[in-house]
Amino acid sequence: MVAWQKDGGAKQLLQLILLHTAWEMGRGQLHYSVLEESQHGTFVGRIAQDLGLEVSELVPRMFRLVAKGHEDYFQVNVQNGILFVNSRIDREQLCAKNTECAIHLEVIVDKPLRVFHVEVEIKDINDNAPVFSVNEQILSVAESRLAGSRFLLAGASDADTEANALITYTLSPNEYFTLNSGTGEDQNKSPVLILKAPLDREESPLHRVLLMATDGGKPRLSGTVQLVINVLDANDNPPVFNQSVYRVKLLENTANGTLVIKLNATDLDEGMNKDISYFFSNNVPSSFTKIFSINSNTGELRVFGKVDFEDVNLYDLQVEAEDKGNPPLSGHCQVLIEVLDVNDNVPEVTVSSLSVPVLENSPPGTVLALLSISDKDSEANGQVSCFLHPPGLPFKLTSTFKNYYSLVLAEPLDREQVAEYTLVVTAQDQGDPPLSATSSLVVPISDVNDNAPTFAQPSYTVFVKENNPPGAHIFTVSASDPDVAENALVSYWLDEKLWPLSSYISVHSESGKLYALQPLDYEELKLLEFQVRAKDAGLPSLCGNVTVQVFVVDENDNAPAVSGPDQDSPTLVKVPVAAGHMVGKIHALDADSGYNAWLRYELHDAASGPWRVGLYSGEVSTTRALEEAEGGNSQSLLVLVKDHGKPVMSTTATFSVSLVASAQAAQSDARLSGMGGNTKPLADSANLYLIIAICSVSSLFLLVILVYVALRCQSQAKEAMMYGPGTATLVCASEVGSWSYSNRHSHILAGVSGEPGAKSDLMVFSPNIPVLAENGKELVPNAAGQVSCTNPYNS
Known part of the structure; x- marks a missing residue:
């Protein structure tokens, strides 16, 4: 009965073990436990059986054990499938003070491949006694300390865990000190030494007490430390x-x-x-x-x-x-x-806003900049005054708030006078001595189109020789504009309201050069007067103008022309006549003027018998007395008429004279041939009056020129040569001189035929003769009285 019960209990135990194993297998993990410090070969568990593996299959299926990150603390005997301790295990070294300590293993078999997880718990044993950090603790306790005073002691430590590390403290018996080590959960706290009775240094200056620490393991282990307590004299009076x-x-x-x-x-x-x-x-x-x-x-x-x-x-x-x-x-x-405070900080000037450049037409009161003044000092040392330098500028500082100023335009600006201002703002405190700081502001002035182009003179007088080549440059006008950029970009054009100039003159819009578009003919046009306008490119644009007078200077391009009645009618002269008797006159005209129209008369054959011709009058007269015996003769005189131009141009006239006796009472009539002749003589008295008038006009004109030159010298002109009304220009008039314009052609004054001393022509010209070089260029004196040569067609 008992045996049966024993067998039945064994069977039940086996069934429980198998059930537990199966349950663990169902979880996929085996759990074993072993005490630390176990010897080599200590049985841990039947791992093959617990995993449901046959021992005979371990080797063929390549059974192996793998530790996760640990030493080979365990090993499996493949002959019997038992897991045993392979080497010494120290739990404190492996897991320190952790409550749970386990080693995880993996079991791997092949054919088929399977992996099993095994956990081996390491159980703690009481193998470490409590240890104090020092062998002796020294305390100093004043004798004045009262009973109940507490002194914290350094506790002991135990490497074990749980009950094995639960430390209790005891103090060796003495009459002055007791120990409060706590209870329950407080037992691991550091012990506290409590003074039971006041100390007396004179009775016992030193106390030695033994402090013991005991753990809760089985068997119990303990450690001790010596407490040395020095009794100090009482310092009961603080400083x-x-x-x-x-x-x-x-x-x-x-x-x-x-x-x-x-x-x-x-x-x-x-x-x-x-x-x-x-x-x-x-x-x-x-x-x-x-x-x-x-x-x-x-x-x-x-x-x-x-x-x-x-x-x-x-x-x-x-x-x-x-x-x-x-x-x-x-x-x-x-x-x-x-x-x-002392005055050790210089004021600071900060420009927070500056609106530049400033338009020159900005109204007074315009705010240009905002300034802030600061001084780190206090009271008078930090009170700052601000002012501008240099004085007299069209700006001012206006205080807007404490230590805040506005730079304001005080007066109208003119960029043409001052294009940029450099302002120095000075800030000075009221310290002793005062400190100051400066800040420079550059205020550029922006241009507006407030200046029209201006010419150096209100008018210019230009002399141009006739027969100029088409497109010849005759003069250059130039206007200046003190503005800048587009406001100073000047263009030129002609004002043709007073005269249709488009066929005569043109002006280059950019350079201001005047060009003669066609050859000018003095005999057709003697004066061109027009206005040249200059306009800038500003918005809106401004204009200026100047008057230009272009005088056409005569050239010797016309030969003398003989005019008169029928050339076949001879002049009848009654003989006898005395020497010097005028028998007739050659009359010729020249379309030119001045020297070019001043004619002279010569006999082609100097040995023409008893005849001569007046050099400038063209009068034919006798050189000797003619007798009545010479009557009935007829002679033809060839007269050569030349002007004074260069080159000289000439023509010829034939003067026929028939000598008749006085009894015939014939009327003399001169006959001109060639280009024609005029037999109507001019009175000597009319010629005399005209000569006097012309000399008076010439003298008056010379006087005006001298007065004008004197005034120009007195005004100390900056330029050596300026153009103006009545002033000679840098234009060469001819090879012999620059003749002023005459609005009158050569006048023919005819008198009564036969009056002695009669003049035929009177040439009007100006005595204002510039000095010319041999090549025809005009020599213009400069401010120093020196002469330089210029060529108007190369300017």
């Missing part, structure tokens, strides 16, 4: 300052090492308890301790760094005085250092 608050005034920028104040504290104790050290309290900012230092022995407070009123103007220093008692006692005081 005391003579006042609790010290107030000091200090100028900023005080030199390093300057004494601020000397503090003094007293202590009524004796010996070491009376020796005092001074230091700053912990609540003093570290930045303050970089500026002030205190002598720990003397209590002297001195400047150590830079004292700047603008950074900190009040320092609150807490100073402690501590004696050298054991334990030390201390007292404290408050030192308030008020920093006094």
